[in-house]
Amino acid sequence: MRRLFARIVHNWPLKLAAVGLATLMYGGLAVSQNTQAFSGVIPVRVENQAAGTVLLTRPDPVILVRYYAAPNVPVATSTFRATVDLSDVPPTGDVASVRIEVDSPDGRVRVLSFEPAFATVQLDKLVTVQVPVKVDHGPAPSGLELGPTTVDPTEVTAAGAASIVSQVVWARADIQIGTDGIDIDQQIELTPIDGNGNAVRPVDLTPSTTHVTMPVFTDKQSRSLPVNPVVTGTPAAGFEIASITVKPEAVLVQGDADKLAALVRVDTLPVPVTGASSSVTESVGLDLPSGIIPVGDEKVVVTISLRAVTATRTFTAGLRLVGARSDLTYNVTVETVLLTVGGSTADLDRLQGAALVAELNVTDLGAGTVDVPVTANLPAGTTLVAASPPKVTVIITGVPIASPSPSPSASASAPASPAASPSGRR
Secondary structure: OHHHHHHHHOOHHHHHHHHHHHHHHHHHHHHHHHEEEEEEEEOEEEEOOOOOEEEEEOOOOEEEEEEEOOOOOOOOHHHOEEEEEOOOOOOEEEEEEEEEEEEOOOOOOEEEEEEOOEEEEEEEEEEEEEEEEEEEOOOOOOOOEEOOOEEEOOEEEEEEEHHHHOOOOEEEEEOOOOOOOOOEEEEEEEEEEOOOOOEOOOOEEEOOEEEEEEOEEOOEEEEEEEEEOOEEOOOOOOEEEEEEEEEOOEEEEEEEHHHHHOOOOEEEOOEEOOOOOOOEEEEEEEEOOOOOEEOOOOEEEEEEEEEEOEEEEEEEEEEEEEOOOOOEEEEEOOOEEEEEEEEEHHHHHHHOOOOOEEEEEOOOOOOEEEEEEEEEOOOOOEEEEEEEOOEEEEEEEEOOOOOOOOOHHHHHHOOOOOOOOOOOEO
């Protein structure tokens, strides 16, 4: 028994190593029998790209994956997930090599290796600049004459990688002039252009189009036409338009003879007066039909003068004496008069319901019967147009002087006489 045990433990490290090697070889054989390769196009997803940056080149896809899985586990492109981390890539526009990571959301599949293992990327700063819009129409066909070109908008925003956007100097609208002489009035796509006249890609333009108008003349003539100012809206309450003037009153325009013949005047662009309570003066352009262009200044000055809307209203008013003396009595023959008041409707509206009082100025008037003119102290902005009656008769009398009280003996011997009482109002 001891001899058998000695044989077993003799050179035991070598024997143990042999057993481990055999196990490893068996495991490798088993694994190799379950190692498979998948050929396809697996897109590489970008992660941790900094805000305000743009990726100039997309990573090439993974085209080969070696993986371990049981023979009965199906795989497809969606079985694998490939990513690159851009957190350490500087946004300079330079080429950078980034390691690709591939794994599988399916726990039965273990990725062993893949190709390619690295991706080439270019990360740059995202910038925006304003560039002017220009039109390229080439030479005009024979027999045609081109008028001035207008574009709207005149500037657009170019956005993209800093290294690319820096090359853009303008945005070009390409149009073609037909031999039929039809005016250009179109929405045209814009192309970013560098200093050499070449298109720059990739750059985003906002807006991506511009509206181009250009008259094309076959028989250009000139004609002077009166200017018609166009006014829109309603002034503030209580105001109305008093007059409208335009300078100059006529303008010189150009166009084909047949189009000019149909015109009798030239309208301005609308001048709004909505809510205005004072005069409005504006420099505005002309609303010209297609194919008609101004010669010289394209704007005119329109002045709209406003005035308060005036009206009259009649109110019933009581009477008040002004300058009455304490030693006289006054008898007024009427209680009320009618006052006709003029002013703007707004000022008259404020008088509505107010207690109006007419005045009779009796200052320096002595005893007697006098016809006194009716006046009124009215608020600013209103005037007294008429009073009915225009004069009021006032009877002025002196105040009787009271007799001294008689002595008891005199009152006993003399009969009493009654004292006079005033019949009028003071």
